[in-house]
Amino acid sequence: MRSVLLLSLTLATAAQAADEAAAELWTAKCKSCHGPDGRAQTQMGKKESIVDISQPAWQQAQTDADIREVIADGSPRNKKMKAYKDKLTPEQIDSLVTYIRTLKKG
Numbered sequence: 262m263r264s265v266l267l268l269s270l271t272l273a274t275a276a277q278a279a280d281e282a283a284a285e286l287w288t289a290k291c292k293s294c295h296g297p298d299g300r301a302q303t304q305m306g307k308k309e310s311i312v313d314i315s316q317p318a319w320q321q322a323q324t325d326a327d328i329r330e331v332i333a334d335g336s337p338r339n340k341k342m343k344a345y346k347d348k349l350t351p352e353q354i355d356s357l358v359t360y361i362r363t364l365k366k367g
């Protein structure tokens with residue numbers, strides 16, 4: 262019983278650390294265009310008409326695989342959205358997909 266508790270505590274802490282790392286990645290590499298909240302109310306966001314990825318409709322239309330692909334390979338429609346597969350590990354890209362899901366508006 263005690264070890265189960267310890268294990269779940271350890272897992273929770275690990276998950277939290279991963280969340281924080283993803284939030285830091287977002288701030289360092291994505292926020293300048295997509296904004297802190299994904300709404301893209303930034304100079305680049307407005308200029309390039311970047312979609313508000315916090316919108317429930319956008320969130321619903323995208324599978325995790327879709328989101329992973331655009332981060333890894335970039336957007337075929339807009340070169341400003343670069344491919345990150347050489348800059349980020351697959352684990353980091355996965356953590357950003359999870360992070361993007363947390364940006365969904367209430």
Ligand code: HEC
Pocket residue numbers: 287290291292293294295305309310311312314328331332336337338339341342343345357
């Ligand atoms: C230099 C500006 C810039 C940066 C930095 C940037 N993006 Fe983007 N991103 C864009 C643009 C522009 C688009 C719109 C592409 C399109 O219309 O197809 C986009 C689109 C996206 C989309 C798909 C939205 C859609 O059109 O469905 C996702 C997901 C995304 N970015 C995630 C990220 C993540 C994660 C990072 C950080 C690792 C990041 N972006 C960094 C400019 C940027």
